Amino acid sequence: MKAAVYSRYGPPEVVEIQDVDRPVPEDNEVLVRIHATTVTAADWRMRKADPALVRIMNGLWAPKKARILGMECSGVVEATGGAVTRFREGDQVFGSTGFKFGTHAEYACLPEDGRLSTKPTNMSLEESAAVMFGGVSALYFLRKANVEAGQKVLIYGASGSVGVFAVQLAKHFGAHVTGVCSTANLDLVRSLGADEVIDYTKEDFSAAGRVYDVVVDTVGKSGFSRTLKVLKRGGIYARISGSGGVLGMLVGELRGMWISATGKAKVIGGVAKPTPDDLPFLKGLIEAGDLVTVIDRRYPLDEIVEAHRYAEAGHKKGHVVILP
């Protein structure tokens, strides 16, 4: 099968299309013929080892464990392992391989009891591929921040993979949502349900005296000082993304711990931990018409280098989809 493989850390060009063996499903796995997958921030960070901690996870000098990137996909079940009972050949499915990666290829194997389900009835296969990474990450942090009805929530970075889901999920939980994005994305963020939008190219979100219960920063650019200025005392600052490499992450963690200890605000961060309930929860919202995904660009697998380049530039609207 064709797959996008990388054998050294570096720029988008380190990813090459190669012929590799088609994976064979274990007893509890299904083999999915991939219809669509995405290039996310996790993929380009793994590819360029940014932050350097990636090397501990995937090989110190060169990528070892995951050499085919891609964390989420949709497609059609081509074969099933002997013990599989929930899926059969021909099922249209969507799901995530998580940190095992491997979906930037024509086929991938996913465990039947993992993050895999028949696709939402009201979404195309292409759209279904672009749900799990952003949806699960946003859900994890909103739940950790205890977002609830009546709260004022600011989503800083409302138009990327995580942002588009954070806006919709915060609205679903009953919050009054303000989304921060650039001029070109104001209408998109409004269309996702944001009650207010702030154009960061024209206005500093911390300047107008607004106060929030929760600030969710999906891009690592809201900054501690500006965020503390708009958070009510004891409010929650969810830092989904930090900034400044390993040192910046460490300084951010320490500063967050100090602020939390003073009681000024509770700072939360770390890596999203999916739960078994996430996928059925997101699928339920999609089928109820309460959650949509956003696709910015589509690329064939052969143009994966260009897709990495575009995703890494940091200004995609929702998702970049790959069609193997």
Ligand SMILES: NC(=O)c1ccc[n+]([C@@H]2O[C@H](COP(=O)([O-])OP(=O)(O)OC[C@H]3O[C@@H](n4cnc5c(N)ncnc54)[C@H](OP(=O)(O)O)[C@@H]3O)[C@@H](O)[C@H]2O)c1
């Ligand atoms: N902690 C975790 O478990 C976890 C999970 C998922 C993702 N992440 C991290 O979260 C970050 C975001 O991921 P993502 O997939 O959502 O990224 P993405 O899709 O690439 O997000 C890009 C968005 O960020 C916006 N943006 C860029 N600069 C901005 C600024 N100065 N102010 C406000 N918005 C700005 C862009 O909007 P404009 O074009 O309008 O600027 C664009 O829509 C990544 O660093 C990723 O590694 C962490």
